[in-house]
Amino acid sequence: MTTQAEERDTLRADVLVVGFGKGGKTAARALGQLGRTVVLVEESERMYGGTCPNVGCVPSKGMVHHSRLRRPQDDPQAFFEQAVTKVQAVREFMRKGNYDSLNALETVTIITGRAEFTDPHTVAITRQGGERLTATAETILINAGSRPVVPDVPGLRTSAHLVSSTDLLERTRLPKRLVVIGGGYLGLEFAAIYRAFGSEVTVLARGGRFLPRVDADVADAVRRVLSGEGVEIVLGAHVREVRDGDEGAAVVYDLDGTEHSVTADAVLPATGRAPHTGGLGLEAAGVRTTDNGAIEVDEYLRTSRPHIFALGDVNGGPKFTYVSLDDSRIVLDQLIGDGTRSTADRVAVPNTVFLTPPLATVGMTEQEARAAGHRVKVTRENVADIVAMPRAYAVEETRGLMKFVIDADTDLILGAALLSVDAQELVNTVALAMRHCIPASDLRDAVYTHPSSTEAFNEVPTVVVHEDART
Ligand SMILES: Cc1cc2nc3c(=O)[nH]c(=O)nc-3n(C[C@H](O)[C@H](O)[C@H](O)COP(=O)(O)OP(=O)(O)OC[C@H]3O[C@@H](n4cnc5c(N)ncnc54)[C@H](O)[C@@H]3O)c2cc1C
Numbered sequence: 522m523t524t525q526a527e528e529r530d531t532l533r534a535d536v537l538v539v540g541f542g543k544g545g546k547t548a549a550r551a552l553g554q555l556g557r558t559v560v561l562v563e564e565s566e567r568m569y570g571g572t573c574p575n576v577g578c579v580p581s582k583g584m585v586h587h588s589r590l591r592r593p594q595d596d597p598q599a600f601f602e603q604a605v606t607k608v609q610a611v612r613e614f615m616r617k618g619n620y621d622s623l624n625a626l627e628t629v630t631i632i633t634g635r636a637e638f639t640d641p642h643t644v645a646i647t648r649q650g651g652e653r654l655t656a657t658a659e660t661i662l663i664n665a666g667s668r669p670v671v672p673d674v675p676g677l678r679t680s681a682h683l684v685s686s687t688d689l690l691e692r693t694r695l696p697k698r699l700v701v702i703g704g705g706y707l708g709l710e711f712a713a714i715y716r717a718f719g720s721e722v723t724v725l726a727r728g729g730r731f732l733p734r735v736d737a738d739v740a741d742a743v744r745r746v747l748s749g750e751g752v753e754i755v756l757g758a759h760v761r762e763v764r765d766g767d768e769g770a771a772v773v774y775d776l777d778g779t780e781h782s783v784t785a786d787a788v789l790p791a792t793g794r795a796p797h798t799g800g801l802g803l804e805a806a807g808v809r810t811t812d813n814g815a816i817e818v819d820e821y822l823r824t825s826r827p828h829i830f831a832l833g834d835v836n837g838g839p840k841f842t843y844v845s846l847d848d849s850r851i852v853l854d855q856l857i858g859d860g861t862r863s864t865a866d867r868v869a870v871p872n873t874v875f876l877t878p879p880l881a882t883v884g885m886t887e888q889e890a891r892a893a894g895h896r897v898k899v900t901r902e903n904v905a906d907i908v909a910m911p912r913a914y915a916v917e918e919t920r921g922l923m924k925f926v927i928d929a930d931t932d933l934i935l936g937a938a939l940l941s942v943d944a945q946e947l948v949n950t951v952a953l954a955m956r957h958c959i960p961a962s963d964l965r966d967a968v969y970t971h972p973s974s975t976e977a978f979n980e981v982p983t984v985v986v987h988e989d990a991r992t
């Protein structure tokens with residue numbers, strides 16, 4: 522039974538959103554604009570807008586940008602400090618913009634506090650300082666994001682030199698020697714950023730193959746770019762221990778049966794992120810999780826309680842801002858549309874590792890295409906050799922390559938890997954072509970602006986380096 526005081530402190534809304542991430546805020550705005558009452562609960566006032574604008578995509582790409590502007594005569598520490606200040610100012614601008622744009626809607630109430638389910642329709646909210654209130658709604662959207670995983674390496678979690686990506690983005694002291702454990706998205710982006718700012722950087726990557734999710738020729742090209750910038754990449758490293766000492770942390774690893782050690786004043790584990798479900802009280806709501814700790818959802822993002830949806834990183838799908846955004850489209854379609862949109866509609870979702878030049882990929886690798894039974898035609902060219910793309914020379918960035926994997930029988934594009942200037946933009950055009958079954962020859966014969974990077978598409982699909990024989 523609820524007491525009178527609890528009744529008074531209970532917020533009632535049509536929709537309750539837990540977490541101010543991309544999916545949650547987009548859905549909250551759309552529903553609020555339609556006149557639905559929405560309560561959005563965000564645990565930290567520093568996180569209005571979620572991970573991406575505060576401690577993720579936007580500040581990290583800001584740091585990529587600033588790191589490339591450093592000239593040899595610039596003092597590394599002073600330059601770095603200025604860059605952090607500028608990037609944090611953008612964060613503040615975006616944080617405020619995110620808050621204001623939702624707060625401006627009369628139908629939306631933002632509560633800053635931590636939400637925990639007490640039953641399938643209710644959450645208890647604990648504000649900073651301990652004040653508690655409750656919120657209840659017919660429909661609930663969970664958009665609680667993810668948390669970095671710190672591997673269970675002796676000495677790592679207690680090391681004074683352990684840093685997270687958030688720590689690195691916020692601190693104004695440039696690490697002299699950075700060791701990155703893990704060679705995925707975050708590891709490689711941060712390695713390149715801090716190297717360009719002037720840190721000595723070592724990436725310890727497990728497994729014998731660099732970037733296992735791309736073809737070996739592309740991975741080699743990426744490795745050459747990073748090594749050329751002075752990033753040391755150790756493949757097949759098994760990190761055994763982190764030992765703090767006077768000179769910093771000694772990161773001890775095995776390589777081919779021999780023990781090695783590298784000393785660092787900052788150690789960044791970049792070994793993946795896990796869905797942030799701890800403390801949500803999902804049991805009280807009857808919401809099931811998977812073996813990986815993600816909230817279990819169907820293709821419409823409904824959880825095991827059909828009135829509760831999970832959007833973004835917390836549902837265990839690909840961890841990208843644009844996927845969280847697409848999740849909001851699916852949920853909105855369930856709530857106010859015809860209910861047909863689902864995760865199955867996602868075809869040719871591209872992604873980019875924001876190196877310099879960026880690596881952008883979409884669809885299948887050459888290996889995957891063959892495994893899927895296609896007769897494959899591969900076209901590939903080094904950026905420096907693409908006559909149709911003088912932009913690479915104009916902007917002095919001729920590193921990298923472009924590669925297309927094409928179905929040799931249908932001429933449909935199966936996948937592409939673009940390591941080149943502007944790749945983060947180019948890949949979206951390829952993805953659109955793939956989604957709409959536009960053949961490679963149409964991409965080749967289209968009229969593009971000049972001098973642009975897209976012009977490369979006039980040429981690269983003609984440079985065949987391999988075609989599987991007909992069987
Ligand atoms: C350094 C870095 C760089 C990245 N770069 C890119 C990139 O370039 N491109 C890209 O697409 N993706 C990138 N990502 C991934 C991207 O940031 C995430 O996939 C995306 O932000 C996830 O959004 P979301 O909607 O799942 O939730 P989030 O934006 O993570 O929001 C979840 C919110 O919920 C709040 N919350 C959690 N639990 C509770 C609770 N119990 N009560 C109240 N509030 C709660 C959190 O404080 C948080 O604000 C990057 C990630 C990192 C860390």
Ligand SMILES: NC(=O)c1ccc[n+]([C@@H]2O[C@H](COP(=O)([O-])OP(=O)(O)OC[C@H]3O[C@@H](n4cnc5c(N)ncnc54)[C@H](O)[C@@H]3O)[C@@H](O)[C@H]2O)c1
Binds near residue numbers: 704705790792839873
């Ligand atoms: N540009 C972008 O879109 C971008 C940038 C940064 C982060 N992100 C997102 O953030 C998430 C987290 O990034 P991430 O790079 O941490 O994860 P990730 O999954 O991309 O890479 C983790 C890497 O760490 C390795 N690894 C795991 N355990 C290890 C261990 N004990 N020792 C050594 N290596 C180990 C894995 O083999 C893998 O290569 C990603 O899923 C990604 O979606 C995206």
